[in-house]
Amino acid sequence: MNHPERNLAFFALLISALLASGCVPQTHGWASVYKPSQHPKIRVAMPADAPSISQEFLFTTHEAKHIGIDVIGKVGDPVIAVAGGLVTGSYSEPMYGDRVVIDHGPDANGKRAISIYKHLDDRLVSEGTIVARGQQIGTLGTTGLLGGGIPHLHFELFHGAAGQGAVSADPHLFWADGVGRVTCFDPSGVYDFAVFKMTYPVRCRGYRQSQEPEPATGEIATQQADAEIAAVQL
Numbered sequence: 496m497n498h499p500e501r502n503l504a505f506f507a508l509l510i511s512a513l514l515a516s517g518c519v520p521q522t523h524g525w526a527s528v529y530k531p532s533q534h535p536k537i538r539v540a541m542p543a544d545a546p547s548i549s550q551e552f553l554f555t556t557h558e559a560k561h562i563g564i565d566v567i568g569k570v571g572d573p574v575i576a577v578a579g580g581l582v583t584g585s586y587s588e589p590m591y592g593d594r595v596v597i598d599h600g601p602d603a604n605g606k607r608a609i610s611i612y613k614h615l616d617d618r619l620v621s622e623g624t625i626v627a628r629g630q631q632i633g634t635l636g637t638t639g640l641l642g643g644g645i646p647h648l649h650f651e652l653f654h655g656a657a658g659q660g661a662v663s664a665d666p667h668l669f670w671a672d673g674v675g676r677v678t679c680f681d682p683s684g685v686y687d688f689a690v691f692k693m694t695y696p697v698r699c700r701g702y703r704q705s706q707e708p709e710p711a712t713g714e715i716a717t718q719q720a721d722a723e724i725a726a727v728q729l
């Protein structure tokens with residue numbers, strides 16, 4: 496059996512197991528419920544083509560936090576930038592495995608946004624790389640002790656005043672289509688926001704490879720990315 500077939504077989508087995516256990520009812524178009532202790536809970540609208548969310552954001556003072564969302568997929572699925580920005584971290588550590596950190600800079604309100612992608616199987620960008628929205632930055636994986644052996648992307652968003660410490664925020668507050676409205680990245684879409692808005696960190700079903708944005712390398716691509724992130728002040 497070659498690798499793609501083996502991966503596919505493993506994925507099918509995994510999904511069967513998850514379906515049987517009742518953890519994740521479907522691979523796409525579904526989002527887990529918030530834990531009762533999370534406030535506020537956001538009403539989440541999942542596009543039918545978006546890979547499912549197996550765990551929602553949890554930030555409380557009295558139980559183990561989960562300061563991000565988990566998006567399921569199979570090892571090797573493309574992980575993409577939720578908005579244009581500057582890669583400020585690309586490294587591996589034991590707990591969350593391989594991660595990429597993108598600073599999206601302060602927006603028109605002076606609020607800085609930072610997105611973090613964990614448990615990656617592979618990292619395709621390094622510190623100092625300027626990336627465009629939708630550009631592939633790595634692949635989904637299981638790296639790190641907290642990866643749990645189940646292929647998923649642990650995605651975090653930090654948001655705050657420029658020059659001050661950004662704090663952990665529920666990613667559902669920032670979708671391009673509105674609060675709670677998970678927004679698939681569309682290569683032909685127009686994303687022109689004065690304030691930070693983001694698109695889904697993995698590709699949705701039906702994504703056309705031919706429309707993949709050019710990697711943000713070189714002068715022209717850098718200008719494209721600059722138009723979105725404005726000046727990144729570090």
Ligand SMILES: [Zn+2]
Pocket residue numbers: 550561563564565648649650
């Ligand atoms: Zn997680």
